Amino acid sequence: NAGVTQTPKFQVLKTGQSMTLQCAQDMNHEYMSWYRQDPGMGLRLIHYSVGAGITDQGEVPNGYNVSRSTTEDFPLRLLSAAPSQTSVYFCASSRQYYTEAFFGQGTRLTVV
Amino acid sequence: AQTVTQSQPEMSVQEAETVTLSCTYDTSESNYYLFWYKQPPSRQMILVIRQEAYKQQNATENRFSVNFQKAAKSFSLKISDSQLGDTAMYFCAFMKVYNNNDMRFGAGTRLTVKP
Numbered sequence: 001n002a003g004v005t006q007t008p009k010f011q012v013l014k015t016g017q018s019m020t021l022q023c024a025q026d027m028n029h030e031y032m033s034w035y036r037q038d039p040g041m042g043l044r045l046i047h048y049s050v051g052a053g054i055t056d057q058g059e060v061p062n063g064y065n066v067s068r069s070t071t072e073d074f075p076l077r078l079l080s081a082a083p084s085q086t087s088v089y090f091c092a093s094s095r096q097y098y099t100e101a102f103f104g105q106g107t108r109l110t111v112v
Numbered sequence: 113a114q115t116v117t118q119s120q121p122e123m124s125v126q127e128a129e130t131v132t133l134s135c136t137y138d139t140s141e142s143n144y145y146l147f148w149y150k151q152p153p154s155r156q157m158i159l160v161i162r163q164e165a166y167k168q169q170n171a172t173e174n175r176f177s178v179n180f181q182k183a184a185k186s187f188s189l190k191i192s193d194s195q196l197g198d199t200a201m202y203f204c205a206f207m208k209v210y211n212n213n214d215m216r217f218g219a220g221t222r223l224t225v226k227p
Contacts, residue, residue, distance in 0.1 A: 101157075
């Protein structure tokens, strides 16, 4: 019973590099989200999706792109990494928008 | 925009005692959802309890209960019979109805349960 799987768990990038954080869920959930967690600020929503082919911006979308080609996968792309994107990133999914969100284990990203 | 405030950055409690974590929020909505999530050192986010604003009754899950004061926009979490495994960061979160999974989180309270 995998739930929400994020890869990688840790990543170091150089400024200007690009990368994709992977997120997959096996619960057939329609709703998926990406959050970043910074010290003293809780979690902030980056992008979310209400189903395959449908995405929208959250609170802090700048510098990130998403797509949702399947129900299972919701990758987060950093186009040109900046030190301000150093954070812990969480992917979450839920059956309905108001039900329990299941989170992945998080990805700790450092941009140097 | 909705804001969620957790005024206690850190708290500690002795094992087996009771502790209350505070959360206030600001919204003009009349219907919404409130959550408490726990994040232990493993970093995994775990739902502790959920409250629907239109329900008067306070939610309860085993040793965890909430005191939901809608007029005061307050949503505190009470942990009874604290256990060492309760040591974690606790996040209060708010979600409007029909807003597509956009949860707004507080900054968190770090709870330490002491033996």
